[in-house]
Amino acid sequence: MHTYVKSIVLAASLSISMTSAAKNVETTSPDGRLVVNVAEEGGSLSYVVKYDGSEMLTKSRLGFVSEFGDFSNGLTIDSSIVSKVDNEYSLDRIKTAHVHYVANELKVYLSNKIGRYTVTFSVSNNDVAFRYEVPRQDRGERGCIRMMKESTTFNFSDKTTSFLCPQSDAMIGWKRSKPSYEEEYVLDAPLATKSKFGKGFTFPCLFRVGEQGWVLVSETGVDSRYCASHLSDYTNDGYEIAFAMQEENNGNGTAEPAFALPGVTPWRTITVGKSLAPIVETTAAWNTVRPLYTTDCKYKYGKSTWSWILWQDNSINYDDQVAFVDLAAAMGYSYTLVDCAWDTNIGRDGMKKLADYARTKGVQLFVWYSSSGYWNDIVQSPINIMDRAISRKAEMKWLKEIGAAGIKVDFFAGDKQETLRLYEDILSDANDNDLMVIFHGCTLPRGWERMYPNYVGSEAVLASENLIFEQHFCDVFGTNATLHPFVRNAVGCMEFGGCFMNKYMHRSNAKGNVRRTSDVFELATTILFQNPIQNFALAPNNLTDAPKICMDFLRNVPTTWTETRFIDGYPGKYIVLARKSADKWYVAIANGTDKEISINLANLPFADKQLVECYADSKDGKPTLAEVKYRKNAKMRVTPLSGVVYVEK
Numbered sequence: 001m002h003t004y005v006k007s008i009v010l011a012a013s014l015s016i017s018m019t020s021a022a023k024n025v026e027t028t029s030p031d032g033r034l035v036v037n038v039a040e041e042g043g044s045l046s047y048v049v050k051y052d053g054s055e056m057l058t059k060s061r062l063g064f065v066s067e068f069g070d071f072s073n074g075l076t077i078d079s080s081i082v083s084k085v086d087n088e089y090s091l092d093r094i095k096t097a098h099v100h101y102v103a104n105e106l107k108v109y110l111s112n113k114i115g116r117y118t119v120t121f122s123v124s125n126n127d128v129a130f131r132y133e134v135p136r137q138d139r140g141e142r143g144c145i146r147m148m149k150e151s152t153t154f155n156f157s158d159k160t161t162s163f164l165c166p167q168s169d170a171m172i173g174w175k176r177s178k179p180s181y182e183e184e185y186v187l188d189a190p191l192a193t194k195s196k197f198g199k200g201f202t203f204p205c206l207f208r209v210g211e212q213g214w215v216l217v218s219e220t221g222v223d224s225r226y227c228a229s230h231l232s233d234y235t236n237d238g239y240e241i242a243f244a245m246q247e248e249n250n251g252n253g254t255a256e257p258a259f260a261l262p263g264v265t266p267w268r269t270i271t272v273g274k275s276l277a278p279i280v281e282t283t284a285a286w287n288t289v290r291p292l293y294t295t296d297c298k299y300k301y302g303k304s305t306w307s308w309i310l311w312q313d314n315s316i317n318y319d320d321q322v323a324f325v326d327l328a329a330a331m332g333y334s335y336t337l338v339d340c341a342w343d344t345n346i347g348r349d350g351m352k353k354l355a356d357y358a359r360t361k362g363v364q365l366f367v368w369y370s371s372s373g374y375w376n377d378i379v380q381s382p383i384n385i386m387d388r389a390i391s392r393k394a395e396m397k398w399l400k401e402i403g404a405a406g407i408k409v410d411f412f413a414g415d416k417q418e419t420l421r422l423y424e425d426i427l428s429d430a431n432d433n434d435l436m437v438i439f440h441g442c443t444l445p446r447g448w449e450r451m452y453p454n455y456v457g458s459e460a461v462l463a464s465e466n467l468i469f470e471q472h473f474c475d476v477f478g479t480n481a482t483l484h485p486f487v488r489n490a491v492g493c494m495e496f497g498g499c500f501m502n503k504y505m506h507r508s509n510a511k512g513n514v515r516r517t518s519d520v521f522e523l524a525t526t527i528l529f530q531n532p533i534q535n536f537a538l539a540p541n542n543l544t545d546a547p548k549i550c551m552d553f554l555r556n557v558p559t560t561w562t563e564t565r566f567i568d569g570y571p572g573k574y575i576v577l578a579r580k581s582a583d584k585w586y587v588a589i590a591n592g593t594d595k596e597i598s599i600n601l602a603n604l605p606f607a608d609k610q611l612v613e614c615y616a617d618s619k620d621g622k623p624t625l626a627e628v629k630y631r632k633n634a635k636m637r638v639t640p641l642s643g644v645v646y647v648e649k
């Protein structure tokens, strides 16, 4: 479906309050339950976030330091204004198709002896977004700014526990290609737990504020005009906004973002809920951003095969790629992803021949590239094409000529502004050539589904490849799979490349790492992991050795959803999640623990006694499909590392 983006501000700038030289200003969500209070004390600025009267964020700092002065001290609140925001937008690539965003927007106008700026808070019923807006300074003479440091913090009460992913150190890992948001989360940890590398934590960051509820902190609207940020280790003032490390990009490029004035920082988002439903269902990543360009291309989302995940590097040859095109055709999939080293192993003439062959089967190609460049030691080719406009544009013209559907660009270099510029330039050039873009070895997407119409997914997670690399990741997959809907996948598309029907993570399906999760658990991940293009980890042998009911399910499962509803669960333990596509609800139940759990079926989106299809694992671990009558008051026992999937008939 064509990306349809529409945004109308129905009522802007309805002034509710105007104060002067206040010490304290606040606004509430439209339902009044979420409150943001901004206070000036001794020239410093802080904010507090309350929900139903409880402090979800305790006193946290605001402000920043520029290259020409400190904007965090000596401040006065000159005035403030609250206006209503009411707009609607449609997006065909996120967890829901239509969003009606209603919020109260508080603008706090500040000045000190250095200059002036505004902090803007947009407060909807469960989400806060805020940013700094900086006009030209020095009576209009100064038209640019370098942000040396943000004073922004996120602080919590002592009873809070954290669910966090450490930021990697720079220039480590495979061919020195980190950070790439591929670290292991630490769950339910005490507030002051140190990060693994001492470099803080990547967005999104989940917190449980005792029995009072949950908070998810992230950021959105990050494009070429800023760096991507993360949170520092915990300090007495809370977690601080931290910029990219100077050591990223092999030390090249500044760590401090800069932009023209007037200009704005990215939105920092705080999602708050008594339960986990507002966290899993949040649209905070998209509510406050806007499309940066339009497109004439009707991008088509769908399912794809890729040889690399199970057959690895040796499979990037013409014959094996034909086998995966044939597999895509047999499954009714739209795409085949040709991974690294196609340029040397298949060649450009061979790729054209492969694309032509695929077309006869109704299949189009996604083509892999390294992003680098000077910023790592990657040998997987093609390299040195996507890193600059001259070679990139010529390459994309060729991709369009052979009829490729998109590109997968891998191995970026971290979070500096110049890397953000590269992401944006790749997306923009690709759109000029009707190409969709998937990023791997990359940063978290920050509102990009709405900002860039041809953006279709990012890895930025310990994805399926790790199940091939190490048994450990197979052993903890139950935890990871039941974690991502609450964290990584809550704020952006997640191109995981999973759903294995192989029992062994190897081409032979007879040796290698052992899959611990059941077949129906794997099916459940196709609903749990949301990305508009799904590169499933199937291989040709699955056409004959995998259960027919599973393969039929994988032929038909949608990759886009009109609605997402959290039913039950706990991060890293289990989840019950419902997603709707067209007029059908799909319900995924996954038990990621090593204990049997009992699931209450009261709140599934079905009528009592409605007939639904039920995929479940039998006692001996075989997948079964039955038509069952849904009972609203029933309970179900789910065995360890297994799942249940309901599909509306």
Ligand code: CA
Residues within 6 Å of the ligand: 182, 440, 441, 459, 463, 465
């Ligand atoms: Ca990766």
